[in-house]
Amino acid sequence: MILIFDLDDTLYDERTYVNSGLKAVAKYGQAMFGWDAADSYKYMQEVLEREGRGEIFDLWLASNGKISCSLVTECVKVYRHHTPTLQLSLQEKNLLVKLSSKYPLYLVTDGHKVVQQKKIEALDISRFFRKGMITHRYGIHNAKPSIYCFDLIRKMEKCEWKDMVYVGDNPSKDFVNLNPLGVTTVRVKTGTHSKVKAKPGYDAKISIENMGFLPEAMNL
Numbered sequence: 279m280i281l282i283f284d285l286d287d288t289l290y291d292e293r294t295y296v297n298s299g300l301k302a303v304a305k306y307g308q309a310m311f312g313w314d315a316a317d318s319y320k321y322m323q324e325v326l327e328r329e330g331r332g333e334i335f336d337l338w339l340a341s342n343g344k345i346s347c348s349l350v351t352e353c354v355k356v357y358r359h360h361t362p363t364l365q366l367s368l369q370e371k372n373l374l375v376k377l378s379s380k381y382p383l384y385l386v387t388d389g390h391k392v393v394q395q396k397k398i399e400a401l402d403i404s405r406f407f408r409k410g411m412i413t414h415r416y417g418i419h420n421a422k423p424s425i426y427c428f429d430l431i432r433k434m435e436k437c438e439w440k441d442m443v444y445v446g447d448n449p450s451k452d453f454v455n456l457n458p459l460g461v462t463t464v465r466v467k468t469g470t471h472s473k474v475k476a477k478p479g480y481d482a483k484i485s486i487e488n489m490g491f492l493p494e495a496m497n498l
Contacts, residue, residue, distance in 0.1 A: 279441060279442075280443065282431060282442060282443065282444045283385055284444075286447075287469025288447045289370050289403065290364060294365075295364060298360065300319055300357070301319055303338075306353065306356045307338075311344065321338055362397060378407075384407055384411065386422070386428065387410070387411070390414065391412055423454050425455050425456065438460070440462075442462070443461070446465065447469050453481060464496070467485060467487055484496075
C-alpha cells in the first residue's frame with residue numbers, strides 16, 4: 279500500500295499559515311510606515327472573516343491611504359516569502375511516525391513553489407515522506423486534478439493504481455480523476471472545504487472527520 283497525502287487542511291490547519299503571513303505583512307507595515315502591527319493584523323483578520331483573502335492587502339493599504347499596485351505586490355511578496363510559524367498537531371505527528379515505519383509515504387500538494395516548500399520546512403515533515411511533490415514544480419497544468427504526480431509515484435513504486443491511497447480535503451479537485459483509476463481516495467472533513475457538498479463523482483470513496491480516524495478507516 280502506497281499512502282499519499284495532501285498538505286493544506288489535511289495534515290495541518292492552513293489558517294495557521296494565513297495568520298502567520300498576515301502577521302509578517304503587518305510587521306512590514308510597521309517597519310515601513312510606522313503602522314501599529316497589532317492593529318494592522320486585527321484589521322486584516324476582520325477582512326479575512328468578512329470577505330476572504332482576495333483583497334486583504336488592497337483594503338488594508340487603502341485604509342491607511344497608501345494603496346498602489348507596487349505596494350500590493352510587495353505585500354504579496356512578503357506574505358509568500360516569510361518564514362511561517364507552523365506546527366503539526368500531536369495527532370498528525372504520531373500518525374506520520376507510525377505510518378512511515380510501515381508504508382511508503384508521499385506528499386502531493388498544489389500551490390506556489392516557494393510557499394509550499396516553506397510550509398514543508400516549517401512543519402518539519404520531509405523525514406516522513408519518500409518524496410514531497412509540489413505540483414507547480416512540474417508546471418501549473420499538472421496541478422490537481424491532474425494525475426501527473428500520482429503517475430510519477432506509481433512508476434517509482436512500480437505499483438498498480440489500486441495499491442495507492444490518497445488522503446485529501448478538497449472535493450473540487452482532489453479525487454475526481456483518481457476515483458476511476460481505482461485509487462482509494464479518502465476525504466478528511468477539515469478546513470475550509472469541510473462542509474462542501476461534492477458534485478457527483480467528485481467526492482472521495484471514504485470520508486473521515488479527522489486524521490485520527492484514518493487507521494481505523496483503512497485498517498492500517
